[in-house]
Amino acid sequence: MMKKYAFGVDIGGTTCKIGFFDTNGTLLDKWEIKTNTENNGESILSDVAKAVDNKLAQEAISKDDVQGIGIGVPGPVDSQGVVHRCVNLGWGVVNVAEELGNLTGLKIKVGNDANVAALGEMWQGGAKGSKDVIMVTLGTGVGGGIIVDGKVVAGFNGAGGEIGHITVNNDEIEACNCGQYGCLEQYTSATGIVRLAKRKLAKSTEETSIREIPNLTAKDVFDAAKAGDAIAIGLVDEVCEILGSTLSNIACVVNPEIIVIGGGVSKAGDILLDNIKKHFVETSFMACRETKFALAGLGNDAGMYGCVEMLLD
Template structure:
């Protein structure tokens, strides 16, 4: 039995998740239960202010449908995430500097290119939804997801719904001011944002500053003196080796991150805080000191109810979150929906 309305046929069909990054666009066909059927990537074409991105997404979807011997009727809709503030109601990207977009009507263009319904969301929010549905946040309806990568992104979910705020800027965790007096200038123009401290870039910047004046001898110090550069991974690896300078750097990072997350938790009382992004690959080397600092600043009742965990979906979080959005936003609008969320 199937349920039809307009261009959508529900039963047995697939969801499409699309995650637009500055270098690549990740895409996947996903079952209604959240199983990835096929996933792939294409380069992000930023020529002419990114105007070719929707058409290239559409062509790639058609190509992979053909390879699988399926028609467009197999697809229910597309959930797509992009960096920057999103007007969810209009389906527009208000600004995405890295892509060259300014009030870009992504939903309308992609719907025209694909003849499929489209839901547009901020990429960090989409990753948060993915972790809630099938990742480390599974089972939690109140959670905070923070991604520590080149920058710091975030998504806040309350009662199973994303917090967008008044004009789409809800969940900008990376721009919580952590060091208002002594911090570095952030790309947003403010000083001392969490992004300048807890991102991979911020950690390296802290390390360079610390290593330039550190008196302790260590392998990390020797490497820096020789090459005048270190990586985020080297810093965490040096913590495992009990390098005092590296331990001091990561203590600064986790203190500021723990302080920011504790204040968010005190306001929101979440069940889980999911830590993702490339920096989270450090695992317990990051999580153990983070939990200690987090506990310092958390209201006891809040602390009892929350669990800090490392994200589990990796690069799949965004496309899985996009698929969930198709279920939540599109399928729930169709009377007689046969597939429960």
């Protein structure tokens, strides 16, 4: 008999998003708990286990009816469910599958957060119906997930799909968080867009509405561009050119059917998507020019969905 329920847990640097699903992929309930990063995040997994146990008690559901827990973490994960360093959680080498399995007595599958978000979008979101997908998440950083024939390309030690760290500028003098210079993340993440804007404002004296905004955000830049501000339009074009041409390079390797753009920056909508697509087409290999583009459909829930897809697969 098929087990009827599953949990999808997306662990972030500040909160853990927990989804309670049936095995048809319907989200029955979702909630968040705080990610406790104290003492190198040693209580994170026991906090998750408690949350799962509480939910099952509340719903009066036996563990025999639970398929397991799929869990997404912000770092590389190997095929055994071992995480090799999650900077944002304070983790070094943690055997997530074994530890959480011991705490809950349930089957555990572990994946990288961006990879599970890509699986979620393929299963129930913007890429539903496709098996060859590139997912890009534009948030504080730039995450990526690459799916070929329905399977995540995780790579030898789990670092596959880390497209935020493709070098796009050999002349960069400020270091990325990863220690390298000129990474995609430094230009097309929410923080990267603000960095570019500040550089541009420092170099020019042109009239622009964004100059007056305290605590400038990426959203402010896109809003100004939508309102016709020339400097903002130029910035958006620059960001989309960098991202579009980088995606066209990746498309030469994996030839996706669809590219899904998610993360907080994707809320800018069509101005972002149309611009990325324009630059992608300009620089892409002819056989890849028909690649479809879509905005992510599951928002912040993509990771939870993908965790369950990974578990059920």
